[in-house]
Amino acid sequence: MRLTRTTALATAGVLSLGLLAACSDDSTPQGEPSGGTTGDTSVTISVAGLLPTADDAAKKQLADRVAAFEDEYPNITVETEDYEWRNSTFTTQLAGGTLPNVFEIPLTDGKTLIENGQLADIDALVRALPYGEDFNAKLLANGQDDAGTIFAVPAKSIYAVALHYNRDLFEQAGLDPDDPPTTWDEVRAAAKTIHDETGVAGYATMALDASGGWQLAAGANSRGGVIETAQGDGAYTATLDDPAVAEHLEWLKALRWEDDSLLARADLGWGEINAAFAGGEVAMYTSGSDVYNALVEGNGVDAEWGYGLTAIPTTGDGGALTGGTLAAVRKDSTDAEKDAAVKWIDWWYLSKLQDQEQAVADARTRAEADPAQAVGTPVLPIFSEELYDQNLEWIADFVNVPLEDMSGYTDVMFTQNLVPEASVATQDLYNALFPVVQAVISDEGADVAALLEAADATGQAAIDAAS
Template structure:
């Protein structure tokens, strides 16, 4: 889900970073895809234009438009503040009111491809000096079984265990050695709750986030959510891994009393409580740091980021990110122009020092604390080292606090979100998580059996 999931920015200055979350990113009125005008000039509408309150980001965006149009005089850019919103996206897509190009989360891509709702950009990407260098593993997210490309990945991340270093210290825990197993998470959560009176661990449960986080937990136990067999997809979570994840939550909630007293958090609400110092640990993403410090008042030095705990040799870490999609109702000329723009605006900073430094300076000018946050790199290791060298003077995040995560990231086994109807599956699993956290006598086997049958019906349709 694209932070997998809300509206602040949640995916801050959209001219600099992408943020899509489990539920939504930013919202705005839709725009037409653009058009071809007289004289051979192709006009495209591009989403995620920074809002007026993001002064430095808006200036960077405006400057980039001018730079792009100067280099491409036959392309005219019209900006739109439109951003992905899970509640309205399908209606906007059907109505043809989406921009020519706009970001969507990984969760939506495969379903949109299967329904023929994304433009084929295979030739544009593979013929590009930038797009053709994207890591093949990352590119699979936007490909159909035949290898055709239907989107441009511009951001990738994994889920992480985000934790409050100050509460760790108060509870007698070492903030430089966060939990690496779920048993250690339980022990640390109880210590924090007992010694500080704060929630040792908290869980998102609403707006599809409960299912999203439960999926991430299930993966760490070696489980899956869906099984694809040819043209048929069925639920695959009515087994030990998800039951183990739910058992962990039930034990922390009812035996240890280490999860506080709010069990109906959406993503933003949980982040606000975490930023206020009232939560010890939760499953989030490294990028959550940006919003918590930039807009929610958290102290950067108090936030730590670690990899997800793993309780199985088959355990994996959920990955996600943002993809630039292209309006299927746009003309071939518009799509070609939009791909060129998306590569220029979103990816050139990874291969061009001027763009990298400009974006880092802009983040600092807008007081967006995002420079140096760990991400999954889209290209090769050499380009990552070069990029890190370019932005090093402008890093405004505490790198040592991310060390547990960055040390582990290269060796993580990555697992993708459910390939079919992920948001609907997450919505169904929300109620499972809520029941476990609000009913002491919850029957886990019955919950899983009922949910599995319901999801089978969703997938069949």
């Protein structure tokens, strides 16, 4: 759904961490893919940079990494652009050719953009990287066509939706922040207690645009439901009226109208809810497990703030909705620009996961920024769990996130059930759902069943159009 946030595997089934690929061979220097086409030719590329809300420290950290890249590749000039993927603007930017050479997309959008011929073929350049054959195959598949040609690669944190909470508000309400809720009933009870004791909303949910549908889907997934099913013959069916979707909506409705503990705002997207949480307007919300980075870089949160992270509550065969980001290259890029773009993707996103020198350099610049940027935020690994652990060892001296207050998530991050996003018309399904979330927040008499029936029809029409 969001780029630093949003988007699960498009392939069916649960992500199996046991299938994560092995580490790369050390014999080839990092950051030097063979078969490149830039040579000594000067080339300038534009790349997706930071969120528009990023602070000066984050901007300096990016600038330092750009300078180091240009020292390594003197013939390449990198121009960064503020970047935040939004469903409402991306299509226009793509069609208008206004995206940077390197841009970010949700995992689930890769297949559609490839089928539409809207991404550059970067197969040979990616495979020439030292670890080009070592990606988790299930993740990489989201950026490949049916023939296995690579058009985009997993590039940013692969996250699971988790529960974020304000430890200070828990303490003020007489709750134990070291024992966060593990069931939705416990979340509801904690939310009411916090509101009654502090006057602050105990819980909030995204409701604006596709973000609202994304988090409603996450709630349904945690309860064992899905918003789309595969029929086995290439056909897909919308299930926006799944009982688990209705159950989560009724739960939100109870918080809003019975307990008065839900933040009464229907205008919260990903950025807005982060700001509300950082500003102390709400005690709990769900989002990608990696959102702490954005809270630090864009909202002034730090290790002393009182942040807590725990796993999303699950029931029965429910699980955590999983997502992340693909890095892609604009289709009209020249060969030299594509080569430079893959070098940048390697440098900015991936080599720091594979190479100790790069990992330490990246961690040091983040930790030594003023103010410091987050280092060590828990994410699911793009490569292997073993390499993830190795990476944490490399950067141990620079880790500055409150890992001890994130144990409710890290204790289960490699064992929890992970649920992929819908495979077809994902954003359309979210867009069909968010008005239902808004209705529940705004109208005590909202008819959940009728609203979901209409949303399901809209969702099915979008699936049919995309099939």
